[in-house]
Amino acid sequence: MSPSIAHELAKKQKEISVSEFFEKNKQILGFDSLTRALITSVKEPVDNSLDACEDAGALPDIVVKVEKIENTEYRVTVEDNGPGIVKNQVPNVFARLLYGSRFHTRAQRRGQQGIGVSAVVMYGQLTTGKAAKVRSKISDEEVAYECELILDTKKNKPDKITEDFVIWDNKPHGTSFQVHVKGKYIGGKQSIFEYLKGVAIVNPHAKITFMPPEGGTIVFERASEQVPPPTKEVKPHPEGVELGEMLSMAKYTESRKMTSFLNTEFSRISYRVAREICDLAGVPQDQDPQDMTLEQAGGILEAIKKVKIMAPETDCLSPIGETLIRKGLKNVLGDLKADFYAPPVTRDPRVYGGNPFIVEVGIVYGGGLSSEEPVQILRFANRVPLMYQQGACAITQAIEAVDWRRYGLEQRGGQGIPFGPAIVLVHVASTKIPFTSESKEAVANVPEIREEIELALKACARKLKTHLNKAAKKSKTRVKFEIVQDIIPMIAEKSAKIVGKPVPDIAGTITKIMNVVWIEDEVAFEKGRHHVSVKAYNYTPKSQSFHLHMLVPYDKIDEKTLKAKPIETRDENKATWDVKRLGSTDVFELAFDLKGVPQEQYDESEVYVSGIDAASVIGCEVLPGDWDLEHLRITEEGVAEEAEEGEEGEVDYDEGAEVINNED
């Protein structure tokens, strides 16, 4: 082999600037097709605007304008009322890759990478040859700063084409970003409109105005005047920290003792725990962390696994919450009505690689949804709707891995996206979402996250299954009922006629054939009130005694409307009724109105029975033995909370309930 080959190859070796890399790999940043490029050009500045307003604790007011210039050239303008950006930072923020404020922060933000909006500027200049224009005003300046920027990709540095100070109407502060890009504007499923709608749903405190190229103005009004509580920055949770990371942290810490290093650099490590870790690992408590050896670091990681460390803080995360999940699902449904909203599931926070995260899942079923299509999947990450790369996303992969046949959906071979009239919504919130690429459209298949999504899906799917089982059982029994109630009287009548005797009382015969207690619940919403009713029909030949239990926010019950008082209430939403000696063919009814509960928070009553043989009850489930109903519980804020377990003793029934005679 000629010696010159290695030398020749060496000559070609050189460094590439990160901008050159992405200029040549613009598909990685979300510019792989003209349609997607235009959406990305809107998404990145909007995400930034929302983050900026949140950082400043302001209610976002964002205006998005998309104009068609010619053929495939569009002008995108995004204006916000955020705090503005100080003059000397503007060029770097908008025209330099890997430059930003949030990279080293462990907090739930939309932007994390310092790439997004600068990538849009770069894509714009690459495809249209035109510079981006940024205007920004901070509240202590009289005038706004405006400049035209391009990104010098060979150096990854901003290049200012023009700059000026301008009067910006009466705007007190804010930022406007304008760029020309090559794109294609479309409506439908993967469109700017759908993206903004998704943003509006999960950010109800934001007002978003959209001026599409075809003219007109669409306003997504603010649904809430409350700025969401700011999510806190946190230190890494010790779980999942890597060996090399530990060594590097020890090298750069300002602490001079192992215990203070562990306490200062990690969340959830108290001095007591820090000492325990050092002892377990055999590392002196007062050793300088800079002297930590590879073996010591390994020992400390092992010790961390063994000591009891608290779960991560939750105030660094901002889940969407039950109400908004329902609202989001309803919004996607549009005019279609669903039969059933499974109560959304919010899992407890967990940790991957030191980053806390939380998973939420909601499912709707039936109604106008098609049963001949795959279920619709709605993906959100840190309150941003994910529009592309569905197949690459751990959310989709988790959905494909669940055997949905067990939960009442069709799925060939128990894998793949199931078919059925359902929408599945999944939200992952984290101080750091592990996206599969810089375009931030798919969550990577990190085992901890994947597992949590599957568990949340299954928990929510179980509720769907309960509903479907109940519906199936009811409909089957109803058919039987109808047959029995139609045919037996006819036989009786016919027989009586033939033998020339009077028609016998056949109620007893019917109950003997049916032999069930039939529970029927109804919820109707009218003028701000839920009319709730539960009826128990005794279609057995004997009289029956049992308890009915309901999950209901009983402090919202309008006392005047209450028909049959519960014998016991507790935990804010657990209520029990006593049904005593309900005669054969009699019916027991409990009914009441709820006041001040948002419509979507109470679609269906959760009713359970106890004290009766499960096989003879149709229409509701048997009370779980421990009444461990934490996931089913609805509180005032509509957020699932952990129920305190094991505090309940024996239920003490002390009051009878009203019994209505069916024959009245």
Add this chain to the structure above:
Amino acid sequence: MSPSIAHELAKKQKEISVSEFFEKNKQILGFDSLTRALITSVKEPVDNSLDACEDAGALPDIVVKVEKIENTEYRVTVEDNGPGIVKNQVPNVFARLLYGSRFHTRAQRRGQQGIGVSAVVMYGQLTTGKAAKVRSKISDEEVAYECELILDTKKNKPDKITEDFVIWDNKPHGTSFQVHVKGKYIGGKQSIFEYLKGVAIVNPHAKITFMPPEGGTIVFERASEQVPPPTKEVKPHPEGVELGEMLSMAKYTESRKMTSFLNTEFSRISYRVAREICDLAGVPQDQDPQDMTLEQAGGILEAIKKVKIMAPETDCLSPIGETLIRKGLKNVLGDLKADFYAPPVTRDPRVYGGNPFIVEVGIVYGGGLSSEEPVQILRFANRVPLMYQQGACAITQAIEAVDWRRYGLEQRGGQGIPFGPAIVLVHVASTKIPFTSESKEAVANVPEIREEIELALKACARKLKTHLNKAAKKSKTRVKFEIVQDIIPMIAEKSAKIVGKPVPDIAGTITKIMNVVWIEDEVAFEKGRHHVSVKAYNYTPKSQSFHLHMLVPYDKIDEKTLKAKPIETRDENKATWDVKRLGSTDVFELAFDLKGVPQEQYDESEVYVSGIDAASVIGCEVLPGDWDLEHLRITEEGVAEEAEEGEEGEVDYDEGAEVINNED
């Protein structure tokens, strides 16, 4: 709003080094789970080794060793016989991101980004705290250079821990790379073994030795001693070049005239075409490209669309080829046998964003494959098997978008991955594969590429459908045959008995009922020979004359075995037989042995008829009018070549073929 907010936020703004970015986003580089991390740690250095050997025109001899150190720590060693790397380049090549030799090169290579192997070094130090070890020897040095490296992620610069010169046995040149990583070793579908097997299949000139952690040595022997012809570097094809790119090229070119700029910087633009473009765009031919305005650049791009520019060169691309596609499919099949190998389809090269690319597709069907599972998908890009992120890949998305029900596979609603006993292999080769992320596991959904994949899939699927139709028709007709041949003689016999007359000759009756010419072909492989037979049964009441055509490498026919000589042969593999006045119930047979054809190259005969009504022939297709059989053609090398069209005149039949009487 407090003025301090903007200033406070400004303080947090800072630059992130590209290594810090990827250290925190290691999932983007293919390290999202322990299993995948270990595979990636093997894949990146192996890809580099293959590229290095290819650059040097050498037959690769690569040794991969994976050792378990403890728990989740593994040591990966990859050694090659490439040209080696000169001493002062070693640190940058192995421990610096975005540093490499191939980024600015438009040529088909595995590595493009200058990220891969340095990312492995970074992941190794992050998870195990240990440095990587590199040894390299170039052929004009006496000793090898060896160093231990880590990547200083704050600076994105290599940090040499140790360095030395060492004697490397008798190794003339080559590189060895060793790294400790946290990982998980598994077998099965997504494993190192499967990855290396895939590599061996599509790189038959490489010898790959694998020493897995469980012990033993697996050798994938070289199947070919020929180094594949080197793929050439090309200049960008003018198609799909962006406006901003054009401006930037004009700025940096050394040409001082528009015409020479266009001719020098682009492929396929001759001076004549360059002048035509300038004239159409209204740009002076001798203008300095540096003075090109935005409007002029736009005009030139418009002109490029209008003038006739040749398709891209193909010598920059290296498709897998028909033989290897079949071999690859067979290898995946293992002991299962397939019923049918659809002749692989290689599309003509096309261009996206100035980069030529080519798509190849192969399908196998039936045999031992399960019909209850989704079809298996095998993805390759630039001769590298893609193991992860199947759902994110344009290949998968194209498969999901094809309505496979038309081609005989099951698919609910005509979308999604179809079910059926089939394997679909797709290879995309390009001077620049647009991967969705730096982990290079999925091809982005670039419209031009996506479209080509769909077209190739459909072309290949049509062949599958033809096969399935033929099979279905034959089996249906065979059933009819069997009924007719069983029942009619019985009826005849019975009737004759009853009326006391001799059994009549019923052959005529059978032919009247069937009224078809039945073509049956058989291929059997034994002791290096293919026994090929084609029989034509005349089950019509009249005598028939027609031509039979076959695609067969007739220079491989063993003359001694030839039963019925063709009346004409041409283009190396087109042969025509004349069937003259084949009597009712007679059969014509042509048969021969093929010598020296690899088994997998001749599974099924491609037979066509002409000169007879198509409706009355069962078992083969009618000859396409123009005999445009370029995609069906099998040449000596097993590589599809373009057939020269329009050179054939009328077929001249000058010799009769042997007719065998069926009654003999």
